[in-house]
Amino acid sequence: MASGRTSVNMRDHGGEGGSHDLLSKKAQKCIGRFFLENGIDLSAVNSPSFRQMLGVVSCRGDADQLRYKIPSFQDMNGWIFQEEWKEAEEYVKRIKDSWTITGCSLLLDTWVDMNGRELVTFIADCPEGPVYLESYDVSNIKCDMVALTLLIDEVVKKVGAENVIQIISCSVTGWVGELGEWFAGCSRGIFWSVSVSGCFELMLKEIGKLEVVTNVLDKVKNISKFIHSDPSILKLFRDHSCGKELIVLSKNDDVVMPYLALERILTTKKNLTTMFVSSDWKSMIWANKEEGLTVARLVEDSCFWNAAETVQECTIPVVDGLFLFAKAEEPQVGLIYDTMDRIKESMEKGLSHKKLSCKPFWDIIDEVWNTRIYTPLHGAGYYLNPFAFYATDFHLDPEVTAGLLASLVYMVKEEGIKIKILGQLDVYRLGKDYFFEASRIDKISGITPAEWWGRYADQHPELQSFAVKILSQTCEGASRFRLKRSVAEKVLASGGKSPPLHHFAFVHYNLHLRRSKTLRRIQ
Structure with missing residues (x-):
């Protein structure tokens, strides 16, 4: 051609x-x-x-x-x-117009490129969708907290300080980790958290280091490896398991796969047991080899199965939590506090009949929760989530109350409005006036917490605005959008002096983010 x-x-x-x-x-x-x-x-x-x-x-x-x-x-x-370019600008403008109502979360995508440069891309996320803001090379200022803070302030100013509710990073290492600690140690009016998916993965990694978990996962791996080591063994397993597979694929393969493999092994326990006592197995050459004898003894070992069930009881709730937040399309700030409590309760319930302690697992979860995830915003979100608040098992602990009050102090600057919100919170707490009708289960079901406030709290506009902004925030970081970092690298390699590249990045990233939002709604 x-x-x-x-x-x-x-x-x-x-x-x-x-x-x-x-x-x-x-x-x-x-x-x-x-x-x-x-x-x-x-x-x-x-x-x-x-x-x-x-x-x-x-x-x-x-x-x-x-x-x-x-x-x-x-x-x-x-x-x-x-x-x-025109369509991208219209898309961004539409998203920005929604910030006055919902606010937004500032997401940091940080990485080190092949040339050793420390780079960061900023995304603003809200219920209407994510938008690309800007990319920066922070190599020369990564050790200067004042300069990094000024950079954050510059981005926040462009978005509008009144619109930025929180900042979410994807890491606690390097300069971004130090910056997060800096923010946590000073009152800046913006909350700083770490992406919840990354934190759940960290929990699973740390849990995987516990001796009982390591032993079980290693044995599960050995069983699976042996089953797949020879086509004849795999065929025999499939014959006994009605075609079931031991390998389970996941987007979080490195972290989650061992736990999913454990779950699958437990579901095929009866099939495996039957297989290793069958005449077909005994007639195989593997039945007399050391590898086969080792796995057969393991499958017959009740202590292994008991330990495997214990590990499952304490890990699958975390895996389920990871998937819940990774797949969630709606804002999660109103859900995370209650979800973490339910994960721990699930562990406790699963081990109670075995009279075993959850403490080693709880300690890991609490460490990650307290040092990386939790901000007052999450306590306030739990309190203002009507589905949780009006439930019979709602638990108002000091952390929740403190989170609600801290959020009020940080987010609302005018004293007169704070006083109004405090009075309106009493009406919400007691379920009085229109909240009495709105607290019915049929009024809560089928909508997000933020939508509930937008629909039923018009009589209390100050509290309504406060609640909607909190409940409209995500707990996920920028990694969920899988940005193509090479585009930002090209822009920053030019020293930021190439408008065409800047424009290309603006159109590319906002097209990608818009498409990503659409795909998540379909899935």
């Missing part, structure tokens, strides 16, 4: 002339969006292999197909980019 004006076959259902031109333009824009959304250099549109690929895909031999021109680099970098 000739370069520059190569054409692609695409069917036109709207006739010739103007309709053809409109569809041709739409087709070209789709190609442009693909490049921009995936962070592909726009000049790649001139690649002969790319043009040949489109030609091969589109040529089906239909006589009534029309031929649409593949956009040139000038098209991609000209009108196509300008239209995408």
Whole structure:
């Protein structure tokens, strides 16, 4: 195919002339969006292999197909980019307009590139969706807390200090960890937390270091490894387990896989036991080899199964919590406090009949919770979540009360409004006036806590605004969006002096984030 004006076959259902031109333009824009959304250099549109690929895909031999021109680099970098830029700006503006009601969380995506540069990308997230703000190279200021704080202040100022409720990082190491400690030690009016998924993964890693857990997971690994070491053994297992598999895939493979494998081993306990006493197994050459004898003895060992059940009781609640927050589309601040309590209660209940202590597991969870996750915002979220507050098992401990009051002090600057909110909180606490009707289960079910306040608390606008802003926040960090960091690296490699690259990053990231939000809603 000739370069520059190569054409692609695409069917036109709207006739010739103007309709053809409109569809041709739409087709070209789709190609442009693909490049921009995936962070592909726009000049790649001139690649002969790319043009040949489109030609091969589109040529089906239909006589009534029309031929649409593949956009040139000038098209991609000209009108196509300008239209995408305009749409990205409109998307960002729509999101920003919602911040006055819901506020937003500032998410930090930090990493070290191949050249050793310390980089960070800022995202603002709210119920309407995430938006890309800016990327920075902090290599020269990573040891200067004052300079880093000024950088945060600059980003917050651009967003609007009144709009930023909290900052969420994905790490507690390096400069970002030190900055988090700095924020925790001073009253800045903005809460600092660490991504809840990363914290749950840390809990599982630390739990995995406990001797009883290590021993069980190693034995589970040995069983699974042996079953998959030979096709004949795997076939025998499948025959006895009605086709079940021992391997379970997960997006969090490194951390979660051992615990999911443990769960699967326990569900196939009867199948494994039956397999290793069957005549088919005894007739196999493996039945007389040391590896086979070791695994067979392990499967027959009741102490192993008891220990495996104990470990499962104390780890699967954490795994379930990780999946709950990783997959959650709605804001989680109103859920996390109660969820953590229920995880610990589940552990205690699971071990109570065995008269075993949960303390080693609880200590790990509490350490991560207290030092990395918890902020007053989470206590306030629990209190203001009507589903939790009006439930019969709601527990008002000092931490929750302190969190609610601290959030009020930090977030509300005007003393007159604080006083009004305190009075309105009494009405909410006692379930008086309209809250009496709104606290009914049918009024709470099927909507988010923030939506409940937006729908039923109009008579108490100050408390309503306060509650909506708290309950509209996420507990997840930027990692959930899987940003393509190479785009930011190119921008920052130019020293920030290349407007075209800045513009490309703005369009790319906001297209990606918009798409990510859409996909999460579908899943």
